[in-house]
Amino acid sequence: MQTSASTATTQDRIEVKNTTCYMCACRCGIRVTVKNGEVRYIEGNPEHPLNQGVICAKGSSGIMKQYSPARLTRPLRRKPGSERGAGEFEPISWEEAFTLITERLARIRATDPKKFALFTGRDQMQALTGLFAKQFGTPNYAAHGGFCSVNMAAGMIYTIGGSFWEFGGPDLERAKLFVMIGTAEDHHSNPMKIALSKFKRNGGRFVSINPVRTGYSAIADEWLPIRPGTDGALLLALIHEIIRLGLYDRDFLVQYSNSAELVNLDENSSEYGMFVRTEVPEEEGCFDPQNKLWWDRNTNKPVVTHAAGADPFLLGEFNLKDGTPVKPSFQLLQERVKDYTPEWAEGITGISAATIRRLAHEMGITARDQKIELPIAWTDAWGKEHETVTGNPVAFHAMRGMAAHSNGFHTIRAMSILMSLLGTIDRPGGFRHKAPFPRPIPPCAKTPKGPEGVQANTPLGGMALGWPADPDDLFVDEKGEPVRLDKAFSWEYPLAVHGLMHNAITNAWRGDPYPIDTMLIFMANMAWNSAMNTVQVRDMLKDKREDGEYKIPFLIVCDAFQSEMTAFADLVLPDTTYLERHDVMSMLDRPISEFDGPVDSVRIPVLPPTGECKPFQEVLIELGSRLKLPVFVNQDGSRKYRDYPDFIINYETEPGSGIGFLAGWRGKGGEKFMRGEPNPRQWEMYAKNNCVYHYHLPRSYQYMRNWNQGYLEWAQRHRLTRYAEPINIHIYSEVLQKFRLAAQGKSDGRQPPDRLRQRVDTYFDPLPFYHEPLEAQLSDNARYPLNAVTQRPMAMYHSWDSQNAWLRQIHAHNYLFVNPQTAQAQGIADNDWIWVESMHGKVRCMCRHSEAVEPGTVWTWNAIGKSKGAWNLAPEANESEKGFLLNHLISEELPANRDGAHLSNSDPVTGQAAWYDVKVRIYKADAGEPEQTSPQFTAVPSAPGTRKVRPAWQAYFAGKGKWK
Amino acid sequence: MEMTQLALVIDLNVCVGCHACVTSCKEWNTSGQAGSMSDDRPYGADPTGTFFNRVQTYEIGAFPNTETLHFPKSCLHCEDPPCVPVCPTGASYKRKEDGIVLVDYDKCIGCKYCSWACPYGAREIDEHQKVMKKCTLCVDRIYDQNLPEAERKPACVLACPTSARLFGDVHDPESVVSAAIRENGGYQLMPEWATKPASHYLPRRKTRIKIHADELSRADNPLKKERQLPQPGKSEPSLDDVTSW
């Protein structure tokens, strides 16, 4: 391939390589032109399925990330005698670093492996980091999902068996109406932009529901400003209206959800609130056995679901022969939403009842009257043949805006139910799954069930993160107390499927549930924008016990850049950039699958590592080998894998399983996919094929996959799933009811500690309900009347890009955006310095009037503000002088309340960090106050190995040898 | 009119303000024929640098009827460019063959007359090289035979994730750009200045759904199967009960 570099002469050395972007989590295919060893141009790869040749602002600025002065290039040790946080380091060799870590970790592993905690941030290698933690034997592993969008994953997966972003999304190619709610613009970035534009050009109608009108919302046909944290009320009112008018897809609900299944309503029964079952299935597993009952309209009798010729009632109440009162779960849903009228929701959301009704009508009528029929024959899981695939063209997308609230789980359940009522799940024009989803509700992976799963010198007895199906799946001791440091899968946050990284440092500092010894943080800025309560978390990181030892005795940080976090490390490991490494976007993790089939992809190095940088993958494989963790060594204890590329080729989930990190070109000669022996030339084959493996499912397997026999059997054969049973939608969640029954003391088996009974009883409601976010319940709403939220700018990825000379010119500092009405009520003019204050803290910043935000909300761009000297910026840089973080106003823990003390400021079901629950007030700063953001932090020096000189100006020109 | 006039057409109906066009332009051009493009205080206070294309965001109207508009702007390659005649050295010129307005750095003396003359603020002086710089329509890409034909387009056009940026000959009625202008109400910026900008913008367009009341009731309403009707029950009061004539 020949890409011109325009000013190339014949002596110039031009190389062009395909790899995968990592300027954000979207993972677009890129083509990188290197001229005389320097990056000339990074463009979208036109042959890549994800971004189809386009690229975003971040991706186009990769050059300035590669040559950023904030890059760490040498392993560093905190200078003896210096304090944590001061950022005083001395370089050491990798050998010294490895020796140090290996000694320490070997000791921990031989005594109490849970004293080692591994938490990772925006990494795209959770399959490997998770494997390392499991092999080490520690339960204390999680990535950033708990403080990102776990409510979205859990709420949807526990309802429809799939979720937005990596695992599914809106089919905008076929949709006619698209409703986007609270979406961060960095999730599925370019594919969403591509699809949105096509959708609009094809005449689709785009409605955006968001307190703020920026980015995508700007091009919406209608913007519905909503008060933060009230989406649940809106969705429940939409469900109310759709059921009231009969605008739901009855056939879909009957066949493909548990709507018609009969629920036992005998209050004295231990089966209260559970589906009535005809018989116990022969095989138990993580699937829904088809042994429930319908009440048949034709015979007016109970029948087994999907019985031939039966047509069940969705509404009504009945008595079984033995007198047991039962109702179809849809009847319970109707009763639940009876009082959730549009008028009720108007008062909560700020959206008028008339608008809510109109929106419900638009959804219902579009779904019903604009049906799509694709001439694709398929067979359902009950053996019934269908000549066509039907679609109801109403699509939704939502992300963190809905998720990051303490009521987010039920809100997202409500959304998933609305999507199901409209008959849009895995159908054209609605929501479509992406492999490896759909998975059973919930998926099969489980953690150990108790402390016995953690043993010295032994891999963990289960996954560190799993999907509880009932209280017996919790990871708790005999008193019902947590085994994990972050208390995930305990009664405090039973379905914390991504962990609670946001509480890891506080818990370790407090020694609750226990103190730890060593924490390894990869790529997470826990001393800044990834922490709630940043000021105090920074203090905890350097707090000492009475004997002078740090409360968290040893802290290792691996990052490519000098972030705020690195200053607190005892040991800093310099990671490479994405242009300098191998990587896999694995089917075992979060692949880049498309609607039409599984896709995974790789990164291959375009440049050699800078300085002594080493990819974190190599670090893990080296440590795994030195520690002799079983999968990384041969039987004689010798090292098994030469390096990461070798590991990727040869590792199998079990010896001979044929399942590895990469699904493409398996088998000796690359002739197999998904399953097959290791192929020594797998990397080359990826490199030759745009770094992507894309399997296109036969068309008859591309839709209705929860119930598509062909697909389910295919998925089982290719080991995406263990079972090929249908995955019925959980309109009514028996999983939640099981926890509630335990809390009520009605079931045998595990019971919550008494202090948490009421909490579990309340929040484990089998049907979605609306409650005010917890912080609003516990704070003085008259004093703090405003909601404060952040948005993610499209030209920055979290805190990552302030070290990028081009991107920081787009966002060098941030403002608090305030509706002029709200500002003027406080006498605040545009550009005034103001204070924003919550019950937890206050921040001084600059105000910008904006008509594009609802008056009860103030907002700012996330993570633009920086601590002085971090990211190797000059002390006078805008980021620390005028930029600010909202995190200082947000606590990682709730004020002590009836449910107890030290509860995480999180969703009580999933442990999702409730970032957007915070309530604030604003007022003008005094005239005499400095025009500088507050709080300020002592500047840290440039770390050894980063570039010392900050030029007064620079002019990048590739290929002249000045930047290598 | 028959001459070629290359230009951009920017569809404000789909532009999401992502800035891909801004930085892809910078990365292509800084190491290209029109480069370099310098950055002042790249890691210090108030960083600023040369960009050939910038996106501004405007709010229009008052809450709740607010529109947020993202507005990318680069040289419009005017057909009657005021920046050309003011140039004392002939450095600023308009190409006959394709209408692109360019600056010859070898002739430019950095006097800035052209940037004062441009009503659109499209030109930026490079304080270090002391020459005037601006969008070249990626003239070093669009004729490059080494590139596959599909890629002989400006960097910003290829990058734009929403394909909001169309590129072509606005004098050719058959081109995509002419069709887009014709069919979607394409307009020029500040036509009263008589600069005749070659690049055009396409306005926002709204899609609405009209719901007729009678679409809400249907004979096959699924509630009927539940022995429930989406209408008042028979026991509720009616006119029939109270009128006696």
Ligand code: SF4
């Ligand atoms: S969307 Fe993300 S992955 Fe794609 S080009 Fe932009 S930064 Fe890279």
Ligand code: SF4
């Ligand atoms: S790249 Fe396209 S969508 Fe993004 S700002 Fe530029 S014109 Fe708009």
Ligand code: SF4
């Ligand atoms: S936009 Fe300005 S610089 Fe470009 S041709 Fe017109 S007047 Fe000249």
